[in-house]
Amino acid sequence: MFTEQQPQRLPQFPESLWLTSLSNRSYPKLTKNIKVDIAIIGAGISGITTAYLLSKQGFNVAILEAGRVLNGTSGHTTAKITAQHDLIYDEFISHFGKEQAKLYYESNHEALKFIKQTVHEHQIPCDFSEEDAYIYTKSDDFVKKIAAEHAAYEALGIPGSMIEQTPLPIETKAAVVMKNQAQFNPISYLDYLLNQAVQEHGVQVYEHTTAVDIEKGHPATVLTQDGYRISSQFVISCSHFPFYDGGGFYFAKMHAKRAYILAVKTAKEFPGGMYISAEEPKRSLRSTMTAGEKMVLISGESHKTGQGICTFKHYEALQQFGDEHFGIHEIRYRWSAQDLETLDKLPYIGQTKDSEPNILVATGYKKWGMTTGTAAALLLEKLVQGRVSPYKELYQPSRFHADPSIKTFVVQNADVVNQFISGKLEMTFKKPEDLKNDEGAVVRVVGERAGAYRDQEGHLHIVDTTCTHMGCEVEWNHGERTWDCPCHGSRFSYKGEVLEGPAKEPLKVIQG
Secondary structure: OOOOOOOOOOOOOOOOOHHHHOOOOOOOOOOOOEEEEEEEEOOOHHHHHHHHHHHHOOOOEEEEOOOOOOOOHHHOOOOEEOOOOOOOHHHHHHHHOHHHHHHHHHHHHHHHHHHHHHHHHHOOOOOOEEEEEEEEEOOHHHHHHHHHHHHHHHHHOOOEEEEOOOOOOOOOOEEEEEEEEEEOOHHHHHHHHHHHHHHHHOOEEEOOOOEEEEEOOOOEEEEEOOOOEEEEEEEEEOOOOOOOOOOOOHHHHEEEEEEEEEEEEEOOOOOOOEEEEOOOOOEEEEEEEEOOEEEEEEEEEEEEOOOOOOHHHHHHHHHHHHHHHOOEEEEEEEEEEEEEEEOOOOOEEEEOOOOOOOEEEEEOOOOOHHHHHHHHHHHHHHHHOOOOOOOHHHHOOOOOOHHHHHHHHHHHHHHHHHHHHHHHHOOOOOOHHHOOOOEEEEEEEOOEEEEEEEOOOOOEEEEOOEOOOOOOEOEEEOOOOEEEOOOOOOEEEOOOOEEEOOOOOOOOEOOO
């Protein structure tokens, strides 16, 4: 333990390390009706990779992004490129059978190979490196689970091994290793792909353009918040939470989780490799180079959106872990990420329903979006072209596995009901005038529940705390200065602007 170090202060405001490498390129807002072959909603890894692939095949493609490109989940990831998605393969064999579990591995392994090949072919400067991936445990209770996962690797033909001690300066009881995985800077990689798609293949990109609905048909028509129309042969929703439900009831079939990340300079040398703990609270580790310096990324502390403790406590827990095992010289960046988990832990990728074959969706990556988002793009490319894919049925959005989906559905929606009721009954006696600068809280305004934040200049921002999706009460997230919904994961800025769906409308502003 590095007790001689003075505790390092957390940065006051969140900032992703990856976004510091985003180019200054900007794209216009859509201000007219257009016609294209493919309309893609969302400019993250799925949307950009899909646009890149389809535009190379000669399709006329447009990407619509509600905010700025790459400022969503893809810019806030740990950026591991791996088919090792926690302890899942033993579970998948149990629930879906050996064949389906192997298809899951193969689709993600193909995604890894695609990224590697693309980086090498174009010499993309994105700090790509091959690394072994480890799931480790410090608990005797998880040794059998590690052994079962290793047995699943052997049954599925996944290159790996089981060991007792990892290269980390952490005493472990057991670990399972998946060989030859990878990591990179996702923004440098995706910024290159997007620029290629725009410059060489004519992809149109529109920022600050929010899609709100689809008029079904052939062609289908995307409707924007500003009243413009995009006519297209195919519409592909890659917008993290699907902007178009179409009877898919995604709000009831997925739940949102947040996790936290620190980028730190350490006293002890990081040994290389990528790591995640088997037990809770999760601890995920990898390193990266930035401006010629090695940084260690420490992440974890996952919880359902809107239901965590004071979010600074999550960062502080990661800081304590890092200081204990590596000695933290400096905390350079801190940020958080949100992702969606489906009922059966498999992403939803493909046609929303058989009756709407030209409307497709990709969502529910469970924090492993670098590989599953790329796997989604590779599958979507085939579906648009009418080509056969062995992964179509595996990821079909309309699927329903009785086990484990029913149990998960009941538990998650019981939690939604509990959060809805508790939010309505929550009492607060704080008033807006009680808030200090850079403080937010639930307050009472004319006897009604409201949300208030006083910014650093002393200006007060007051919003109605009723989420515009389904009426739950949002909670203040001080670490990010946002209002988060504990029911379905919608997030709003302190001014009430929508940051994350499923909500489409902003929180109502209340005049102080």
